[in-house]
Amino acid sequence: MVPRDRAAVVLLAVMAxxxxxxxxxxxxxxxxxxxxxxxxxxxxxxAADRLRWVACPVEVPAGARVDCAVLTVPExxxxxxxxxxxxxxAVLRSTAEKPAPDPVVYLEGGPGGSALDGLDSxxxxxxxxLDQRDVVLVDQRGTGWSEPSLNCPEVEEEPTGxxxxxxxxxxxxxxxxxxxxxxxAAYDSTASAADVDDLRRALGLERWNLLGVSxxxxxxxxxxxxxxxxxxxxxxxxxxxxxxxxxxxEAANARxxxxxxxxxxxxxxxxxxxxxxxxGQLDLAGRALDDAPQAVTVVDPYTxxxxxxxxxGASLVAYLFGALYDAANVPWVPATVDxxxxxxxxxxxxxxxxxxxxxxxxxxxxxxxxxxxxYYAVECRxxxxxxxxxxxxxxxxxxxxxxxxxxxxxxRTAFRMCDALGVPTAPQAVRAPVRADVPTLLLAGQxxxxxxxxxxxxxxxxxxxxxxxxxxxxGHAVIDSSDCPLALMLAFLDDPGAPLDTSCVAxxxxxxxxx
Numbered sequence: 001m002v003p004r005d006r007a008a009v010v011l012l013a014v015m016a017x018x019x020x021x022x023x024x025x026x027x028x029x030x031x032x033x034x035x036x037x038x039x040x041x042x043x044x045x046x047a048a049d050r051l052r053w054v055a056c057p058v059e060v061p062a063g064a065r066v067d068c069a070v071l072t073v074p075e076x077x078x079x080x081x082x083x084x085x086x087x088x089x090a091v092l093r094s095t096a097e098k099p100a101p102d103p104v105v106y107l108e109g110g111p112g113g114s115a116l117d118g119l120d121s122x123x124x125x126x127x128x129x130l131d132q133r134d135v136v137l138v139d140q141r142g143t144g145w146s147e148p149s150l151n152c153p154e155v156e157e158e159p160t161g162x163x164x165x166x167x168x169x170x171x172x173x174x175x176x177x178x179x180x181x182x183x184x185a186a187y188d189s190t191a192s193a194a195d196v197d198d199l200r201r202a203l204g205l206e207r208w209n210l211l212g213v214s215x216x217x218x219x220x221x222x223x224x225x226x227x228x229x230x231x232x233x234x235x236x237x238x239x240x241x242x243x244x245x246x247x248x249x250e251a252a253n254a255r256x257x258x259x260x261x262x263x264x265x266x267x268x269x270x271x272x273x274x275x276x277x278x279x280g281q282l283d284l285a286g287r288a289l290d291d292a293p294q295a296v297t298v299v300d301p302y303t304x305x306x307x308x309x310x311x312x313g314a315s316l317v318a319y320l321f322g323a324l325y326d327a328a329n330v331p332w333v334p335a336t337v338d339x340x341x342x343x344x345x346x347x348x349x350x351x352x353x354x355x356x357x358x359x360x361x362x363x364x365x366x367x368x369x370x371x372x373x374x375y376y377a378v379e380c381r382x383x384x385x386x387x388x389x390x391x392x393x394x395x396x397x398x399x400x401x402x403x404x405x406x407x408x409x410x411x412r413t414a415f416r417m418c419d420a421l422g423v424p425t426a427p428q429a430v431r432a433p434v435r436a437d438v439p440t441l442l443l444a445g446q447x448x449x450x451x452x453x454x455x456x457x458x459x460x461x462x463x464x465x466x467x468x469x470x471x472x473x474x475g476h477a478v479i480d481s482s483d484c485p486l487a488l489m490l491a492f493l494d495d496p497g498a499p500l501d502t503s504c505v506a507x508x509x510x511x512x513x514x515x
Contacts, residue, residue: 047201057088057145058116061124065093071199073141076183077191083181087195088145090116091203092135095126102208102232103134104493105196109214109238109477112374114144121480128490136208138199140219142187142374150177150187150374156367163413171420173373185424187377189222189242197227209493210234213477214451215378218242221459224436233496234440235489237479238448239456243433247387247414250450251407252395254321257449257475258282258333261324264447264473264510265334271512275334282320285340285348286313286402294345298354311345317406323352324449325476331513338515351513380418382426389415433462439496440466443485445474469502473510484508 056068069089074080091103108115115137122135129135142150152173158165174184196219200208209232212220217236224234240246262278265271275281293310309315320336323329332351339348392411396404442460444453453470460466471478471485478485484504492500
């Protein structure tokens, strides 16, 4: 789940630095045979007919072995005669002499993120996953280089960032797509899970391993619910279960993550001495900024363009919320609150890394890394309608105005956006908790502000053959945060049924930045 509020500046920078990965041999049907196994011949043959090997649509690092393909699937799974869509696929070849027969399929988050957009991060340098097995990247329906794309140039061209203007831009994007024959109700987790299973069979694989991050964990759970037979194991990083009222809990979860960081500082003698009473300091800063917003300059993390903003208390809290996605920001949070409380709003934002590197990340209009309408196609279909906005507001009762408004901004935006877009609500069945007889490892960051450890515990309590590891000091999407979670994932893949050695967790600490 990706927030679309004022914290997005920080989050977009984080997403730009993270990624997924794809390499560049043109490939053909013969090259794809490297990943085939002994899946049922008739089923695999029919699925394989819908897989076409093509040149990779993204740049591949020199020397990497990657084969790219397009998989054709029905747009409307309930009526395949209604038309077809195409999914972009990349198979990253293992560096092992004899790769394991069960690749990892990576399921990107968002909803709306592109797996192929981050292909180079898997290959330069080569991911440890490739030491043993192939990695399959797929741009989920509506995302990345899959067609049709639910990307919205209308949103990316919107210069103001104001809520009403952004809502109008999303509505215009939806109208354009609908006029072109796109049925938004067909772009949900149930359909994407069927696509994932079709891809497995098209590649001729008997079984493979799921690796989902953030929203990708909800998609992985849907695969486990609907198509478990083809899954050897599943790794869920930053778990987003289908049965949680995410928008009712979002603000309280974010507040809890901030509180956890403040508590960690209080438990650190040096940090506590430098920054006592962080909640009191945040309250002081929020009230002062609400009374007299400060002019600050923020750098767009993609274009490098600067823009001015009047920072109020809610905006400061929203930036803190977004910053906790990336563990690299956590050590700076106490210093940020301290700077804001001393009246240095510009310095506070710079400590959080809101200002991007000079020149930005070079985002262009019609960028395929994030399909904006895919986010709302999924959230407005299978999450928002099952949440009560009054419950979300009630969760912030008793909080200061800055905290309440800062953490509810994204929630209020989602309800307004879904009202405007009119995406049909999914059947109640999509909300059922998932039980599956598949070994599953669930990972959570201690300070994750959007998919808290409690959600991983909840999903694990129902799944069955599962274990949860909470990673101290980390935020959202732990896969790239440190060596420990990556080592846990690889050990689990080697033998999903064996007890997992989690001793590396004990060495994970936060070194807070001191004055």
